[in-house]
Amino acid sequence: xxxxxxxxxxxxxxxxxxxxxxxxxxxxxxxxxxxxxxxxxxxxxxxxxxxxxxxxxxxxxxxxxxxxxxxxxxxxxxxxxxxxxx
Numbered sequence: 240x241x242x243x244x245x246x247x248x249x250x251x252x253x254x255x256x257x258x259x260x261x262x263x264x265x266x267x268x269x270x271x272x273x274x275x276x277x278x279x280x281x282x283x284x285x286x287x288x289x290x291x292x293x294x295x296x297x298x299x300x301x302x303x304x305x306x307x308x309x310x311x312x313x314x315x316x317x318x319x320x321x322x323x324x325x
Contacts, residue, residue, distance in 0.1 A: 263269065
């Protein structure tokens with residue numbers, strides 16, 4: 240059975256990822272990074288990022304729920320309404 244070059248590469252990549260993820264969460268560098276990411280503007284930036292998606296999703300859900308008539312359907316309704324009025 241032939242071994243490809245992909246297997247050692249995957250092993251090396253997984254070892255690098257586990258080494259990085261095992262870093263100390265309470266060291267001075269991590270405290271600085273946490274403070275800069277979760278700083279004073281964190282919530283305002285998060286809201287500005289999420290609100291457009293929520294608005295588009297809510298509008299899409301409302302339009303899906305009420306349904307928009309197709310162009311052919313509105314003309315058929317108009318014709319049937321005109322016939323009933325005469």
